[in-house]
Amino acid sequence: MFQGIFSISCFQYCSGYRAKTAEYPGISRRCLQYKIKEYHISSQCHYDES
Numbered sequence: 001m002f003q004g005i006f007s008i009s010c011f012q013y014c015s016g017y018r019a020k021t022a023e024y025p026g027i028s029r030r031c032l033q034y035k036i037k038e039y040h041i042s043s044q045c046h047y048d049e050s
Contacts, residue, residue, distance in 0.1 A: 027035075
């Protein structure tokens with residue numbers, strides 16, 4: 001449960017940018033995508049490839 005809350009908090013903190021969100025806790029974007037799917041986090045986010 002903590003992991004889901006942490007993922008959501010990071011996602012909100014980074015304004016929905018997946019690359020920044022993955023960077024913050026030090027995980028890959030692929031891992032972040034799995035967490036987004038696992039915890040049913042809204043997929044309405046920005047895509048930042050930088």
